[in-house]
Amino acid sequence: MKIHLDTRIPAGTPRAGVLASADAATALTTSAAAQASWNAFWARSGKGWCTATDDGTDAYANLLPADPNTPEGAEKYRQAGAALAKLLHAARHTGVSLPNAHPALVEGLLLANYRYTDQFAQKKAENTPSLNAVYLEGWKASDLRALEIRVECVFLARTLINHPVNVLNAQGLAQAAADAGKEYGFHVEVFNKKKIESLKMGGLLGVNWGSLDEPTFTVLEYKPANAVNAQPYVLVGKGVVYDTGGLSLKPTNSMDTMKSDMSGAAAVLGAVSGAARLGLPVHVVGLIPATDNRPGGNAVTPGDVLTMSDGTTVEVLNTDAEGRLILADALHYAKRYNPQLVIDLATLTGAAARAIGHYATVAMGTASEEVWSDLLASGSRTHERLVRFPFWDDYNELLKSTVADLKNIGGADAGAITAGKFLEHFTDYPYVHLDIAGPAFADKPMGYWSAGGTGIGVRLLLDFLSTRTA
Ligand SMILES: [Zn+2]
Numbered sequence: 001m002k003i004h005l006d007t008r009i010p011a012g013t014p015r016a017g018v019l020a021s022a023d024a025a026t027a028l029t030t031s032a033a034a035q036a037s038w039n040a041f042w043a044r045s046g047k048g049w050c051t052a053t054d055d056g057t058d059a060y061a062n063l064l065p066a067d068p069n070t071p072e073g074a075e076k077y078r079q080a081g082a083a084l085a086k087l088l089h090a091a092r093h094t095g096v097s098l099p100n101a102h103p104a105l106v107e108g109l110l111l112a113n114y115r116y117t118d119q120f121a122q123k124k125a126e127n128t129p130s131l132n133a134v135y136l137e138g139w140k141a142s143d144l145r146a147l148e149i150r151v152e153c154v155f156l157a158r159t160l161i162n163h164p165v166n167v168l169n170a171q172g173l174a175q176a177a178a179d180a181g182k183e184y185g186f187h188v189e190v191f192n193k194k195k196i197e198s199l200k201m202g203g204l205l206g207v208n209w210g211s212l213d214e215p216t217f218t219v220l221e222y223k224p225a226n227a228v229n230a231q232p233y234v235l236v237g238k239g240v241v242y243d244t245g246g247l248s249l250k251p252t253n254s255m256d257t258m259k260s261d262m263s264g265a266a267a268v269l270g271a272v273s274g275a276a277r278l279g280l281p282v283h284v285v286g287l288i289p290a291t292d293n294r295p296g297g298n299a300v301t302p303g304d305v306l307t308m309s310d311g312t313t314v315e316v317l318n319t320d321a322e323g324r325l326i327l328a329d330a331l332h333y334a335k336r337y338n339p340q341l342v343i344d345l346a347t348l349t350g351a352a353a354r355a356i357g358h359y360a361t362v363a364m365g366t367a368s369e370e371v372w373s374d375l376l377a378s379g380s381r382t383h384e385r386l387v388r389f390p391f392w393d394d395y396n397e398l399l400k401s402t403v404a405d406l407k408n409i410g411g412a413d414a415g416a417i418t419a420g421k422f423l424e425h426f427t428d429y430p431y432v433h434l435d436i437a438g439p440a441f442a443d444k445p446m447g448y449w450s451a452g453g454t455g456i457g458v459r460l461l462l463d464f465l466s467t468r469t470a
Pocket residue numbers: 243245293319320321322323
């Protein structure tokens with residue numbers, strides 16, 4: 001979709017806007033009939049979008065008494081933008097003009113204007129957003145471009161998540177990273193199975209034993225000449241391109257959406273692409289270990305002991321707790337960068353989703369309070385909210401194995417935290433673990449989330465990295 005900064009708007013293009021009070025309606029139309037129709041609507045419903053036709057052109061007005069410069073108000077504006085996208089699509093409008101629009105309204109409208117259509121033999125109108133142009137006035141071109149880039153990076157992540165595994169396997173995910181690096185100007189190196197073996201990444205290799213497709217380990221690096229940080233930020237994304245659970249097989253319906261088990265990897269790829277495209281002056285490295293997890297003939301079995309790349313031995317007691325096995329090798333690999341901070345994103349535990357639902361991401365770790373303060377603020381600004389969980393060493397008790405250094409599952413209680421404590425074992429730097437199992441995938445459309453991958457994490461990370469540029 002094109003966004004135009006233009007005051008010359010094609011005739012017949014509908015106008016839309018959010019009004020703080022009914023009196024402000026003159027900003028959208030001078031037609032007394034249109035204003036009377038809006039006032040009658042709001043008198044009945046109190047709020048929401050209302051359409052009126054004025055000289056043959058539709059005008060949409062939303063009475064929304066919220067301050068878009070607060071996190072809560074901005075989210076109301078985003079949701080209003082999503083509702084507007086739905087109305088414009090229903091009316092088959094191809095363009096809209098938004099006089100004096102707040103960025104949050106435009107962001108919600110753009111984020112909602114996404115559908116995954118790649119697998120339809122014939123693209124039908126109802127499956128494809130009708131809107132392909134937004135006209136804005138009074139914006140700085142650089143602000144417009146930055147918003148466009150952020151939204152496109154979310155869409156990149158969503159599409160990778162929405163691709164089924166027969167379209168995007170571990171090699172495909174690595175290729176997508178290589179393509180993005182080429183297009184947006186950052187360095188990408190893909191390790192094949194031989195190289196992964198030479199690095200003794202026993203977690204990634206073990207999870208891959210049941211698969212017919214070889215694993216990949218992808219390193220993305222964006223290092224601008226003007227980087228303000230001497231030590232990089234390292235982003236690690238779980239890239240399980242499909243998770244059957246392995247021999248600890250998932251029940252049928254729990255498997256339906258498991259193409260989304262690489263949502264962490266998609267977020268990392270989206271965020272590194274965004275940092276490069278926005279030209280942020282920060283040195284960022286992305287690490288993506290990738291494989292599918294299947295019960296093949298040679299699949300890792302409960303009771304097997306794997307030796308991870310740092311030498312730690314792990315008793316595998318549940319082959320469906322595979323994400324932490326591949327992440328452990330990536331977190332160990334991150335040490336060679338002497339990183340300022342490592343953040344991993346992973347659809348790691350059902351326990352995280354059960355604890356707080358799809359409303360937020362479960363967060364924990366060892367980073368400084370200053371990092372936490374910035375990260376939590378980014379979460380609230382982008383409405384990709386974080387809920388900080390405890391990270392006490394007491395939980396390590398639950399990961400003790402009788403035959404190896406660690407076991408890969410903690411038991412029935414505190415499953416999200418024991419997963420995080422398992423990962424912490426492989427770190428020696430300031431660390432944040434983000435369990436995105438709740439918000440990564442939407443079973444049905446919700447506001448500006450289309451059904452499918454949400455791309456959660458991309459806007460959060462780009463906002464956070466932007467705060468670290470001085
Ligand atoms: Zn699993």
